[in-house]
Ligand SMILES: Nc1nc2c(ncn2[C@@H]2O[C@H](COP(=O)(O)OP(=O)(O)OP(=O)(O)O)[C@@H](O)[C@H]2O)c(=O)[nH]1
């Protein structure tokens with residue numbers, strides 16, 4: 097037997113957290129209003145039932161202000177879930193009960209989950225849940241979305257509500273309002289109200305709104321007891337500093353610096369270790385075991401060289417995502433949006449737009465989805481056109497490879513590249529407003545939730561989900577590309593110089609396009625073709641191409657090598673934590689010795705070409721995932737035009753970067 | 761008008777003008793007639809107010825429509 101359940105509630109009350117606990121899913125949770133933008137589902141088994149839960153985006157009311165309310169409303173009306181779970185944030189119950197009133201009007205079987213039990217306790221708020229249950233005629237449970245406390249009770253309440261078809265008592269509004277309603281037809285109160293709104297218009301509307309507020313207010317005072325006035329509120333004290341016009345801004349800049357420093361310094365030793373592990377252990381081991389053959393060449397060049405090389409960057413990606421998740425969980429994100437409102441205004445957007453932009457540093461795909469928090473279509477499209485220029489870890493991977501190789505101060509170069517991306521984003525928005533979206537700006541309304549300590553387990557789980565996705569991509573897409581590229585490099589059979597291979601021909605055919613950027617080497621242009629699918633492929637491709645070019649031979653002894661790897665691992669572990677204690681950025685120090693790939697790349701490019709290459713990778717939207725969500729959110733035409741635009745901007749900027757640096 | 765209230769002051773909402781969606785949303789978020797608001801911070805074009813246990817950042821252009829005492 098299957099029970100369909102819909103989770104409905106105000107934004108940021110913990111709906112998704114509850115679902116994650118009940119169904120064991122890893123759906124996006126974040127301490128800001130608007131984390132969930134699409135309906136998501138999960139299921140649990142309880143007492144022989146398959147309980148199928150749908151998580152809807154948070155809404156303040158069922159009145160359709162935006163896509164989110166529309167979606168929730170449509171879902172409830174068309175899908176008629178067996179049970180509606182109305183999740184409330186207990187400390188904000190008075191506000192949340194407005195939506196409850198609207199839900200009760202629908203007269204569907206309903207359960208109320210009073211979430212954030214812990215915070216309510218801390219604030220000295222006590223709810224008489226038995227009384228609430230008596231007054232409304234439905235089951236009420238108390239839950240904690242952080243720990244999962246109360247999830248059994250919630251499941252039990254869902255099953256009982258389903259089995260006994262427990263519907264709420266019909267709502268009674270004032271006599272005047274009920275009189276209006278008695279004059280119209282309809283099966284439920286909700287239907288009658290809809291009719292009455294059509295017939296009586298504004299007067300009725302105003303009355304209805306007041307009545308709903310009065311209902312929420314009245315109910316709140318009947319069931320909530322405040323036992324402890326004036327409890328110390330950490331959020332208020334922190335906000336004095338963090339929302340401060342001057343200090344707040346400095347703090348934000350410092351935090352961004354810290355974030356990248358920690359991500360780099362912590363991951364650098366691990367990346368180095370992985371690199372050594374692949375090149376000095378796995379690769380020679382394959383040759384050692386299989387001898388010199390086509391198979392061993394394939395394995396060490398295409399698989400280890402391509403896929404393995406990209407995997408060495410996992411620590412960096414994981415660190416950045418981990419730190420960004422911490423930020424998202426803390427509740428700091430909407431505060432930054434407030435601080436940045438002034439700056440954003442100069443570019444015709446308000447602060448809310450800063451949230452998707454900031455998320456873009458983690459991964460463009462969810463950031464593009466987050467653009468739905470923008471209130472109007474115009475604002476949303478503007479943000480959509482900006483996010484892809486926010487440099488994500490996949491780009492950082494490419495930068496960290498090239499910048500360290502070609503520049504004396506790689507950290508500065510990478511910082512400037514990030515900044516340049518942001519600049520292009522703002523210029524794009526500016527341009528679009530001058531040319532296409534002339535409309536004026538909407539008001540900003542943004543909730544600033546209390547600061548919340550991130551639940552470490554959850555942050556780790558979410559980071560792991562990202563990492564798994566990256567590994568999956570390495571195992572599928574990047575693997576396939578590496579294999580195809582490797583084959584193309586070795587075809588037609590019998591060629592002695594990869595330059596004459598199929599890949600070599602394709603690459604050389606592309607040279608005229610990239611020549612103005614100084615990129616004349618077929619190996620570079622060839623590696624750019626498959627990079628359209630995902631940016632890090634540029635590196636795996638180069639690794640394959642260059643490793644095909646120069647075979648390597650070294651003495652190899654498996655036991656000794658394994659021992660060496662073990663020692664190196666312990667050192668990496670030690671170093672990564674020591675780095676965290678060091679106040680100055682330590683990673684990205686330029687090293688003298690280079691791996692074979694590095695020296696090969698270094699010999700085939702000069703700094704000007706490398707910079708042009710990085711600028712191109714930064715700006716051109718070469719990421720399958722990003723283009724797909726852009727199409728979803730902005731339409732096919734938007735996505736294609738944007739792709740063309742980003743290519744043009746990337747090309748022009750690349751050429752300018754090359755020319756500038758060549759002169760200097 | 762809420763826009764003019766100093767940081768740290770508490771005021772009571774007398775009336776909210778307008779019928780547009782943003783106003784409706786504000787009301788659904790708890791900023792209604794009779795509620796007490798505390799102005800937490802003001803910066804540039806926006807203002808943060810606290811109502812009950814929630815904090816909301818709103819544009820000053822919107823705050824202009826909230827009459828307070
Ligand atoms: N202290 C505390 N925090 C909670 C509880 N439940 C959820 N949270 C936190 O509240 C924040 C919001 O949780 P979400 O599950 O994303 O909320 P949501 O209702 O799905 O939010 P939207 O998708 O934006 O509507 C997260 O930071 C959670 O960790 C709880 O019971 N206690």
Ligand SMILES: [Mg+2]
Nearest residue numbers: 111112131132
């Ligand atoms: Mg959610």
